[in-house]
Amino acid sequence: MLAASDAVRNPAKPFVTTVSLNEYKGGKASDSSTLQAYSRAEPGGQFRTLLRFAAPARDANKLMLKTGNDLWFYDPASKASVRISPQQRLLGQAANGDVVTVNFAQTYQASLAQEEEVQDGERQNRRAVKLQLEAKAPDVTYHAIEMWLDRDNYRPIKARFLSESGRLLKTAFYRRFKEELGAVRPTEVVIIDGLDPALVTVMRYGEFQARDIPDSWFQRDYMARFQAE
Template identity: 65%
Template sequence: MLIGGPVAAAATPTAQEILAASDAVRNPAKPFALQTQLIEYRNGRESANLSLAVYAKAEASGGQYRNLIRFLKPLRDANKLMLKSGNDLWFYDPASKASIRMSPQQRLLGQAANGDVVTVNLALDYRASLVAEEDTLDGDRQTRKCYKLALAATSPDVTYHRIEMWVDVANNQPVKGRYYSESERLLKTAYYRKYEQQLGSMRPTETVIIDGLDPNWVTVMRYSDWNWRDVPDAWLQRDYLPRFKAE
C-alpha cells in the first residue's frame, strides 16, 4: 500500500461555477432586506444623493431574485416604488398611481442603472468563460490573485450586454467588473469593497462605480441595515404596488 504518495491537485472550477460562487458572496440565500445609499461625485464633489430600501427574494423555480425597492430620500421621491419580477421592471409613483415599465439599463443616479440596485444572480443571466488567472488591483489598490471571467448575456433584457469580472481565487469574492454596452463601449468599471460579516457571510458593503469615459464621474453605492426578513409574494406583484404600505 502506498503511503504518503502525491496528492492530486484540485481541479479548477468551471467558469460558471466561479460566477455562481461569487453570486453567493454578494447575495444571501434567504429573503432579506437592506438599505442602499447612492452618492454621485463629480470631480470629487458630491452632486446627488439617493437612499433606497431593498427587499429581495429568490424565485422558488429558477433562483433569480425578485425585488421591491422603496425610495426613502430625497423626500420628494419618498415612497416611490420599483419592482423587478423576472425580466420585467416597473416604476410606481403613488402621486399619479401609475406603474410604468422601465429599462434596467436606464440610469437611476450617476453611473448606477436601475439594474444595479436590484439583487441579481449573474450566473442565471450570463454565460461565463474563464479567460485567465491573473493579479489585479482591488478598490484599495491591493493586489489580488483572481479568475478573470468573460460574461456574455443570454437575454436582451439584462442590464449589460457583456461583463468582464475578476473573482478572488481564494474566496470567490468579486473584486472588479467592467461593464459594456451592445456597441462594445465600456460603460463603467466597478470595484467591490469593504467586506463585512453580514447575514452569515463576508459580503461587500460598498461598490465604487467609475464612468467608462470620465474617471472623475464616480458613483458610490453603500449597503447597510442588512436583515433576514419575510418578503411576501404579494409585495412582488405589479397589481399590489398601489396597496403597499411601508412598515
C-alpha cells in the same frame, strides 16, 4: 465560480437592506438617494426585488419592482406603474439594474478567460480569475461583463460593464467586506464612468435583516397598496 461569487454578494434567504447612492463629480458630492430593498430568491435562483425610495423627500415612497427580467416603476403621485428599462440611469453612474438584486449566473453565460493579478478597490494587488460574461437574453442590464474574482474564495473584486459594441460603460470595484447574514459580503460598490473617471457613484449596503417577505409585495398590481413599515 460565478455562482459562488453570486452567493458572496447575495444572501440566499429573503432579506431587507438599505441602499445608499452618492454621486461625485470631480471628487465633490453632487447628489444622493436612499432606498429600502426587499429581495427574495425564486426557485430558479434569480431574485425578485421591491425597492422603496426613502430619500430625498421628492422621491419618498416611489417604488421599483423587479420580477423576472421585467422592471416596473410606481409613482404614488400619478398612481400609475410603468415599465422601465434596467439600463436607464437611476442616479449618477448607477442604473436601475444595478440596484436590484441579481444573480449573474442566471442571466449570463460565463467563460474562464485567464488568471491574473488585478488591483482591487483598496489599491491592493490581488490574484484573481477573470471571467467573460455574455448576456443570455437581450433585456438584461448589460450585454457583456468582464469580472475578476478572488482566486481563493471567489469574492468579487472588479467588473467592467460593456455595451453590445464592446464600449466600456462603467467599471465597478467591490469593497468594504463585512459579515452580513452568515457570510462576508461587499457592502460598498464604487462605480466609475467609462468615459470620464471623474464621474463616480458609490453604492453602499447596510442594515441587513433576514425577514419573510409576502409574495404579494412582488406583484405589480400590489404596488399601489404597498405600505412602508
